[in-house]
Amino acid sequence: MSYIARRLMRAILLLLGVSALCFLFTEMAPGSFFDEMRLNPQISPATIAALRSRYGLDQPLVVRYERWIKAALHADLGHSIAYNTPVAPLLWSRAKNTLLLSTTALFLTWLISVPLGLWTGARPGGQVDRLVTLVSSLLISVPELVIAMALLAIAVRWHFLRVGGMMSADFGDLSAWEKLSDLLLHLALPVFILVLCETAVIVRHVRASVLEVLQARYVQAALGYGTSRTRLLVRHVLPVAANPAISLLGFSLAGLLSGSLMVEVVCGWPGLGPLILEATLARDLYLVIGGIMFSALFMVGGNLVADAMLFALDPRIRGEGNGADGH
């Protein structure tokens, strides 16, 4: 019980820390939301100043932070300056779409990476292994934006996939089955890009740990005893090699809201990515901070799940107190 309480306290401290540092960082960054209007010779500085004070941007940092905390305790994350609507519903409506995209990608990534990593780790230097290494090097080295753009260019010419948005214009007219297929066709490209880029990283790690474990003595011994390779891989190697993979899973879970930003922007997927990216560049403060808070929650959740899995996998870890003496 006390473990849960500790994690909870840590989560709250984290949220407080992130929010405070957010405010500090946004204060550090030069420029504000209304700067673009300064370039327009037809708007006077008086209007700009009035707008700034209407949105409270000219208040000192501490005052603004205090006000924000008080409102946040009532689940009011402030107003977006650009949209003139409350932040929380705006974020939530987009976050749903992002979650749909990223959970699908997460599921598929791990579905592909783990077996592929196991295979290439068990047969290093083989044809599949060399192919995978080459392709994963390609995917890691080329910036994600370039990959996304290249795939978008291909998809747009190949008229089978629906590119852009989440639903077609006549979504309402479709039958339930057609609705599902429409959604899937729209989902296909962004999920494909995400899966490609993330699989490249995870396969590498799984492969490396599988390789390492296979060299261990007890594995050699088991082989000597005549255990089948599959059984060996699944029952003996995988649980041990899983340790770094679980931490990576934690990262994947933590990045459910923030990891797909580039892909969403390029493919026009109506998620959190384009919203937050624009808000960040435009200095739409409360929207940005709200988005970061959301992501921080997922970060906490993801790491919690990862730790839980680590402990489940290796119960010895739970030996608490000061680990140095093992009692």
Add this chain to the structure above:
Amino acid sequence: MKLIARLTLQVCLFTAACFAAAPAPEAAQPGEELARMPDVSGRYGGHLTIGQRSEPKTLNPVTVTDAVSREVIGRLMGDLIEINRSSQQTEPALAKSWKISADGRIFTLQLRKGTRFSDGNPFDADDVLFSFRVYMDEAVDSPQRDLLIIDGKPIVVTKLDQYSVRFALPRPYAAAERLFDGLAMLPKHLLEKPYREGHFAQAWSLNAQATEIAGLGPFRLKHYVPGQRIVVERNPYYWKVDHENQRLPYLDELVFLFVGTEDAQVMRFEAGETDIISRLSSENYNLLSREKSRAGSQLADMGPSLEYNFLLFNLNDLGGKKLEEVSGKQAWFRDLKFRQAISSAVDRDSIVRLVYGTRGAALWGNVGPGNKLWINQAIPHPSRSVETARQLLKSAGYSWNSAGQLVDSRGHSIEFSIITSSSNGQRMKMATLLQDDLSHLGMQVHVIPLEFRAMIDRVFQSFDYDAAIMGLGGGDADPNPEMNVWGATGTSHLWHLGETQPATDWERELDQLMQQQMVTLDYAKRKQLYDRAQQLIAENLPFIFLGSPNILAGANARVGNFHPAILDPYTLWNSDELYVRGPAIERAGIR
């Protein structure tokens, strides 16, 4: 469970909205005065899709600040007097005629009778009064308020009768009727309540229902899908008719699709998913024109825009700030011969070729060839000469040391930085070309890309920069919007902000000229004044002018009446005249 109920409701509304066909234009009512466009013809039906780089933020015409939202709002709203983007002249719109008093201060506008908003409610002088009251209300903080304040005093709007309104300006203002373009007329019957209750800024946000919004534009809101698209449908009460007295617009629907980046815009346009693309970069234009034979599209190069890009030197008073390095360099920047030498050494040809892909124009003054009404043709366009530059520098007391570097009379080598916005690839390219050009003079120039707002902060606030490459202009061809740039106390007087008095003689003369042209009503006399102003600017080089991009736009071959213009909005200004060509008219809502 509430979530599911909400989702179901949304889906049902969606379905209903999609099923509803676009409304047919209403038959003309007796007593309704319609604006007849004798040159316009086309046919009804169909829809067009436009890709937008980002999502609109609001549908409120009074508080809107970003260009993307304005693109949508402009289709929904009507103005009293419009500027025809093609001819750049004003035309009667909701005001069928107007009279100007002899001293140019009183405008009496006659409104069209029988005009109705998109929800059927009548439009009259009460709505006009209400609209202007909202625009000028300090509590609302509209960015357009400053347009209506001349010399610190607001324009006084009075209702004469149900269909005529009088505008009293505090003093004569040249081309004052141009002010009315872009000031949307608001429905008093819908917006008076939020205005009275003090939350006008929250009215007509993207969450608003279609029934809450009514305007006098060719289209009205149909539905909005967050993060994906906005669909607007024909306004059945629109007050313009074509040459056969058929009520405009021709299109059933206009769909604004949020596409993401400019590259994604181009890709979708190439694939035929969007029908109109405006403001292409020259690389993308050339790319599309190469593929033209495959896709059926009409590409238009409308010639140089009104935008002018320039190199700006920091000539601000740095008294209070601790910027010794910059103030040391200002001795060079303030030297006219130094700036003239730089202007002579700039390779404007390469800028047009390499930055604009030959689709641009070199500039030596603030008014480029795109602005046919106001350009001073007598301003010289000297070609690039490094020799002349060297002579100028020598005569100003600069010399070259043994390493070939340029040094001033005190022996300091000339070294400075140029900042520019990292998101504007064209200006960054100009900076790199300039860096190379000036190295031929022995100057060491550093190119510093900064994030956009960080750059603005340095130019307007902290003054911590040496030189910058920026761009201005593009709003209107008329000189009046530029008052704040060239007026000595102007807020966009970028090279020397915060002046209370003109700092130099030529700035004083420029200030006087601009003030004079603002109150001169006769075009010929204004042109003379503005010509002299342009001459002063080109001679004294507060900005070293570089170039102006062409306006490039494209549309699918099936788009009829596609007439892009060099004034914003480049392709949608005549959205009421656009129609779909071809044998079959697709029904609204195509994959």
Add this chain to the structure above:
Amino acid sequence: MGIKTSILLAALAFSHLILLFAGFFAPCDPTTQDRELPYAPPTHLRFRDASGFHLRPFVYAWTSSSAGEQSDDYQENYREDRSREFPLQFCVRGASYKVLGVFKTDVHLFGTTEPGKLSLLGTDSYGRDEFSRLLFGGQISVAAGIAATAIALLVGSIFGLIAGYYGGWTDESLMGVTELFLSLPWLYFLLGVRAFLPLHLSTVRTFFLLTGVIGLIGWARPARLVRGLVLSLRHRNYVLSARGFGGSDFYIVRRHILPEIAGVLLTQASLLIPRYIAAEVTLSFFGLGVNEPAPTWGNMLSTLQQYSVLVSYGWLLAPAAALVVTSVLYSSLADAIHRG
């Protein structure tokens, strides 16, 4: 060390040597613009001409196609100017450069005489030779990538080791710090840092800044990975017995734990090096990259982010190819060390 490892090491050393002496191996100066030849395709090395086969290859110069074709469609269509041949020469004198930043010389391994131009990988939008820029760019990029990875992994593993080994409150608080690091809006921090720094930074300073920033932001991930492993490792029987024998913490970490986490660290290194090299693309958006006209693979890659460039000028993909090769070499090396 097996044969494979030696070969890989030799290949890496050779490629890095080329980068180190970029001035010698590059035929042109990386910053000289040629405004008549933007986006020119690679010059073809030819062996055969009208008078037959030559052992020494030669190139033709590019000239623009006849002006008539440029009316509607601007693209510098280039054709070879067959009137003059420029044979390839070795140890030729060209643009001057500094070897290792110290010795000034102008000898290049190969090249052609003026006004011929040997651009093996074409030119960029200013007409600068892409091949030369690739070599010079590799100097900063690869060095920055390796340095940044080293910092991130060093800091990350120290944190991860401490957190994992001592567990309990140490673990909680350190992991809390990593979560903090992973959640923060680094965009604004970077903008703030940029505003704070002087406008012009020399290339060397920018280099240190790049590595520092990337390392500062990047240590959190390796820290968590290492911590997860160490948490499990510290309970292994051999560790417990080593402790029972009185081994100090330091000894145990060095002798028993470090070798086990080496695998993860090597894999991370092979992943991070190309990532961090490409990260300069994002950093330059905030003004923290290496400025013009100095080339790096990062700023050469940023031109590829335009669709029109990506589709029309394929030779500009060279830095991406170079990155892939680097990545493959490093990951094979990491793999070989791991298995060796």
